[in-house]
Amino acid sequence: MWREEINDEQWIRLEPLLPPLIGLGRPYLAHRPVISGIIWVLRTGAPWRDVPDRFGQWTTIASRFRRWTAKGIWQAIWTELQRQADQGGQLDWSMHFVDGTIVRAHQCAAGARGGQHDEALGRSRGGFGTKIHLRAEGQGKPMAFVLSGGERHEAKFLAPLLETGAVVRAGRGRPRLRPDRLVGDRGYSYPTIRKYLHRLGIRVTIPRRRNQGPDLCFDAAVYKERNRIERLVGRLKHFRRIATRYDKRAVSYQAWLIVAAILLWL
Known part of the structure; x- marks a missing residue:
C-alpha cells in the first residue's frame, strides 16, 4: 500500500x-x-x-x-457522508465555526475566460490569490466552502456560507442548515451580522472590536474552541493542490476542496 x-x-x-x-x-x-x-x-x-x-x-x-x-458527484458523496454522520449522532450542531483563509494562486491559474472575478481570483496584500471561506461543525470537520477573490472580506460571505451544505435528516422533516451557535473572530463583528444571526435564532460568540464597546454576554470559554477551525485550515493546506491554486476555473479548485473534505470525513 x-x-x-x-x-x-x-x-x-x-x-x-x-x-x-x-x-x-x-x-x-x-x-x-x-x-x-x-x-x-x-x-x-x-x-x-x-x-x-x-x-x-x-x-x-x-x-x-x-x-x-x-x-456534482463529489458534492453528493460529501453530502451523504454528512447525512450518515448526522444520523449516527456524530455531527455536532451545538456550535459551528467560521473563518477565512487566503491561498496564493500560481501563474497558470490566470487567464480564464470571463475574468478574475468570475473565477474567485483577486489581489490582496498577500498577492494574487483566492480566499476560502469555510464553516466547520463542532468537532472541526468541514461543512461548507465558499470561494471569493483574495481581497474580499469574510463578513460578506457569511450568509451564503450558512445557506450551503444542507444535511437531509432521515425521518426529521426538512434538511437542517443552521447550528445552535456560531463562533467567529472579530472579522465578523458587525451589527448587521449579529442582527442576521439573532433573526435566525443562532446564538453568537464573536468578540467585539475595541470601538464597539464591551460585550457582557461574550463567552470566552466557548471562543477558545475556535482553534478547531484553525486546525482544519492547517489540515486542508497539507494538500498541496489546495495550499496553492493551480486551477483556472473556480469549480475545479472547489472540487479539490470537496475531495479533501471527503477524506477528512471518512
Missing part, C-alpha cells in the same frame, strides 16, 4: 457511495486506482501528466475527476 492511496477502512465506507461500473458501455477502469491517482495529485500538487503508472493512464484519471466535478 503506497502512502498516497486510500486505505481499506476508508474504501469500505466510500465504495457504496460511488457510481456503479456496470452499464457504461466500453470497459470502465475500476474506481479505486483512479481515485487513488486523484488523491495522489491532491496531496502532491503535481500535474496530471506526472501521475505514476501504477494508477493507470493519467488521461483516464483526469477525465474522471472532471466528469464527476461537472456531474
Whole structure:
C-alpha cells in the first residue's frame, strides 16, 4: 500500500457511495486506482501528466475527476457522508465555526475566460490569490466552502456560507442548515451580522472590536474552541493542490476542496 492511496477502512465506507461500473458501455477502469491517482495529485500538487503508472493512464484519471466535478458527484458523496454522520449522532450542531483563509494562486491559474472575478481570483496584500471561506461543525470537520477573490472580506460571505451544505435528516422533516451557535473572530463583528444571526435564532460568540464597546454576554470559554477551525485550515493546506491554486476555473479548485473534505470525513 503506497502512502498516497486510500486505505481499506476508508474504501469500505466510500465504495457504496460511488457510481456503479456496470452499464457504461466500453470497459470502465475500476474506481479505486483512479481515485487513488486523484488523491495522489491532491496531496502532491503535481500535474496530471506526472501521475505514476501504477494508477493507470493519467488521461483516464483526469477525465474522471472532471466528469464527476461537472456531474456534482463529489458534492453528493460529501453530502451523504454528512447525512450518515448526522444520523449516527456524530455531527455536532451545538456550535459551528467560521473563518477565512487566503491561498496564493500560481501563474497558470490566470487567464480564464470571463475574468478574475468570475473565477474567485483577486489581489490582496498577500498577492494574487483566492480566499476560502469555510464553516466547520463542532468537532472541526468541514461543512461548507465558499470561494471569493483574495481581497474580499469574510463578513460578506457569511450568509451564503450558512445557506450551503444542507444535511437531509432521515425521518426529521426538512434538511437542517443552521447550528445552535456560531463562533467567529472579530472579522465578523458587525451589527448587521449579529442582527442576521439573532433573526435566525443562532446564538453568537464573536468578540467585539475595541470601538464597539464591551460585550457582557461574550463567552470566552466557548471562543477558545475556535482553534478547531484553525486546525482544519492547517489540515486542508497539507494538500498541496489546495495550499496553492493551480486551477483556472473556480469549480475545479472547489472540487479539490470537496475531495479533501471527503477524506477528512471518512
